[in-house]
Structures are given as structure tokens and as C-alpha cells.
Amino acid sequence: MNKKLILETGEVFHGQGFGADQDILGEVVFNTGMTGYQELISDPSYCGQIVCMTYPLIGNYGINRDDYESIEPAIKGLIVKELCDFPSNFRNQMTLDEFFRNKNLSGISEIDTRRLTRVLRDKGVVKGIIVNADEDESTVVQNLKTTGLPTDQVASVSTETPYASPGRGLKVVLVDFGSKLGILRELTHRECDVIVVSQDITAEEILLMKPDGIMLSNGPGDPEDVKGAPALINGLLGKVPIFGICLGHQLIGLACGAKTFKLKFGHRGGNHPVLDLEKNKVAITSQNHGYAIDQESLRSTDLIETHIALNDRTNEGLRHKFHPCFSVQYHPEASPGPEDANYLFDDFISLMKDFKNQESTAKNQEQEHAQF
Incomplete structure (x- = not known):
């Protein structure tokens, strides 16, 4: 799925979608952990947020039954540089992409996460949306600027x-x-x-x-x-x-x-x-x-x-x-x-x-x- 991440500040990042095929709107933040993506995805504190992982390779040890921090994830979406399709871990039970499909979550890979992190560090946390690659960018940016985020998380x-x-x-x-x-x-x-x-x-x-x-x-x-x-x-x-x-x-x-x-x-x-x-x-x-x-x-x-x-x-x-x-x-x-x-x-x-x-x-x- 050809997708792109568009920020309300006008920056556009092209990549490949994974998980469910749907538009995702949320507050874009970054996490500096090298591991722990399963706990992060299932942490209720990320409710309503699209999380950018600064570590480049995500999904390399898969998803297992033991490392959840909630029964149902509340995260809006995930942004990664490289998504691993073939995890290697003795506890692995499914790939990150399979988990996202099962939970109706969406993400985007092949994004320059270092550039995105620099944008967030410079401009602060901003609203963003993951959409199909053919969406008109100027229209999306205008809609982002006028769209509010939930306050009842x-x-x-x-x-x-x-x-x-x-x-x-x-x-x-x-x-x-x-x-x-x-x-x-x-x-x-x-x-x-x-x-x-x-x-x-x-x-x-x-x-x-x-x-x-x-x-x-x-x-x-x-x-x-x-x-x-x-x-x-x-x-x-x-x-x-x-x-x-x-x-x-x-x-x-x-x-x-x-x-x-x-x-x-x-x-x-x-x-x-x-x-x-x-x-x-x-x-x-x-x-x-x-x-x-x-x-x-x-x-x-x-x-x-x-x-x-x-x-x-x-x-x-x-x-x-x-x-x-x-x-x-x-x-x-x-x-x-x-x-x-x-x-x-x-x-x-x-x-x-x-x-x-x-x-x-x-x-x-x-x-x-x-x-x-």
C-alpha cells in the first residue's frame, strides 16, 4: 500500500502502509526505545497518538503472548523506518504486520524517521495523518489545521x-x-x-x-x-x-x-x-x-x-x-x-x-x- 504521512506543518513523508488499510489521524510523537514496541503499542497512555520509532528496525523479534500492557491497544498508528517481515525469536507468534491486521491498526514504514524526529524536536508535537499516496496534500494540511483531537482519552x-x-x-x-x-x-x-x-x-x-x-x-x-x-x-x-x-x-x-x-x-x-x-x-x-x-x-x-x-x-x-x-x-x-x-x-x-x-x-x- 503506497501511503504518506502528512503533518499539519506541511511536511510530507512517503512510505508503505502496513496493517489495516485506513486513514489514521492523531498526535505524532516519537519514542527513543530500541526495543519494547509490543509494550508500547499496548500502553493505554499512547491513546490517540501516532508513534514514530527512532530505532530503525522494528518487528525483528515479532509479537508474543506475554508482553502486552493492556488487552486492547489504544494507539492510533505506528511509524517505522524498516518493518521486519521475518522475526527471529523463540517466543515469536506473529509478525507486527499480522498483529496490526488482527487489531485493525495501521502503520507506515520506509519513512525517514530521523528526519521526522528532527521535525518534531524543532516544531514540537503536531497533528498528522496517514493517508493514501494520491491524496491532495494541500487539502489534507488545511483539514488538519481545523480538526481537533479528542480530550476524553x-x-x-x-x-x-x-x-x-x-x-x-x-x-x-x-x-x-x-x-x-x-x-x-x-x-x-x-x-x-x-x-x-x-x-x-x-x-x-x-x-x-x-x-x-x-x-x-x-x-x-x-x-x-x-x-x-x-x-x-x-x-x-x-x-x-x-x-x-x-x-x-x-x-x-x-x-x-x-x-x-x-x-x-x-x-x-x-x-x-x-x-x-x-x-x-x-x-x-x-x-x-x-x-x-x-x-x-x-x-x-x-x-x-x-x-x-x-x-x-x-x-x-x-x-x-x-x-x-x-x-x-x-x-x-x-x-x-x-x-x-x-x-x-x-x-x-x-x-x-x-x-x-x-x-x-x-x-x-x-x-x-x-x-x-
Whole structure:
């Protein structure tokens, strides 16, 4: 299929289509990972986006049954330099093209991805569309400039019905803003009794479940579009320990009075260095976000900056001064990427245990006072 990618800024890239034969419109972003395309395609945080892979050869180890981050992918499309038709891997079960056909997804190959990445780095994230090669380019560009993108991505990827992943350990409510399965895996690996709930749940409904902790997941889009999240978080602060990841991190910032802004071209890949300001240690992290916390706005809040990105010095972590609540902008569950920051899940377990012990001690003291 002769196809072309057209950006709203006027650039045109000719290539060959793969997957389903259909026009694809979305926000064009780039990812710097050398591997992990299966996890990327199935990551709900890419909802509505067309992703350009900067690594030139994609699909060389195929698709397998184990590396999904969601049941159904939310990505709009994929852009690659060279698409591998003959994967070589003992876990391979189908090619990337076959997977895209099965899931009714579309992509384009034989694109100069280095040139495209330079355009995105220079001009920032832009709208783009993959169309047939014979489409009139000037007409497409005009339509792109007047076409808006959806703002309800979180609602479209969040679970509608609560479900449980039973365990015999601490009880965690995972608020699904577009959660990756990697988060659930890390919690269940630590024997947590996890209940996954929709993004529109209320604080009152969560507290009735008597959780030991709250996990606020990753997710797509602008954090300011998730209108109910600040009220949810403020209704939980101080009552139960909270850990936020990526979008969950941004929502904690908004709930506590900070502001967010859109990055020029975002952070997407498995090779981003982050400095832990409290431990003075650097971790190589997996990231996928297009928005960040405004550091200047933190001064008027009860939040402390705990991590920064070494590439551009933007915020990567927060901790509440008074309540058991912390968050990171990156993905400690990785998938794909390094597991340097995996220890944060252990920190969350310790936070929940300490909070539970403090509550138990306070309750015993109250009972002792009541006897006299």
C-alpha cells in the first residue's frame, strides 16, 4: 500500500502502509526505545497518538503472548523506518504486520524517521495523518489545521467495571486512568490484594473498601481534562497512603495546587536519566508523558520536589510534606525499559505498613485512655 504521512506543518513523508488499510489521524510523537514496541503499542497512555520509532528496525523479534500492557491497544498508528517481515525469536507468534491486521491498526514504514524526529524536536508535537499516496496534500494540511483531537482519552481507556486481582497481603485500590498491566504485576508480585476501579470513582466509594493504600495509575492526555481527579485525591489525602505514577503524579500535583504544562515534544523511551534529589542517586528510567509539573508553581503547595530529569531538568517526582503521599513522573514498573526504579513499589509497601502501624498504635492508646 503506497501511503504518506502528512503533518499539519506541511511536511510530507512517503512510505508503505502496513496493517489495516485506513486513514489514521492523531498526535505524532516519537519514542527513543530500541526495543519494547509490543509494550508500547499496548500502553493505554499512547491513546490517540501516532508513534514514530527512532530505532530503525522494528518487528525483528515479532509479537508474543506475554508482553502486552493492556488487552486492547489504544494507539492510533505506528511509524517505522524498516518493518521486519521475518522475526527471529523463540517466543515469536506473529509478525507486527499480522498483529496490526488482527487489531485493525495501521502503520507506515520506509519513512525517514530521523528526519521526522528532527521535525518534531524543532516544531514540537503536531497533528498528522496517514493517508493514501494520491491524496491532495494541500487539502489534507488545511483539514488538519481545523480538526481537533479528542480530550476524553482517560474515559475511553479506563475500566468501566471494577475488578479484583486477589492476594493475601495489603489491600490496594488501583485507580485506572489508563493503567498498564505492569503496575498490576508489580503489586500482585508483592502479594497485594488489588481492586482496580474506574477513573470516575469517588473518594467516599474508595474509603468504603477500607484500603491500605491507593495507587493512581498512568494514563493518556492532558491531566487538566480529568476533571474529577482533584476532588478524588483531596478526599483521600491523609486518610490512606497514596502512590502516583505518570498521569497519577500530575493529578496529585493539580490536586495540591500545582500547575502543569505541555512539553514541546515529551519524554518517551526507556533510556531517560532521573536524579533522586533526596538520595543523590541517578536511575535510568522508562518514560511516556507529554505534560509535566510546573516547578515554580510547587512553591505555594505542600509538595516537595524529589526527582528531576537530567536531560531537561523538569520535575520527575513529588512528596507531600504532611501526608503519606508520593509520586513519580516516570514508570518504575518499566515494561519496556530498565528496572532501576522498581524499588519504589517496596517503598509504597513500607509506607502502607508504617501508616497501618501508626493507626493501630493510636487506636490502642485511645482505648487505654477510655478505660480511665
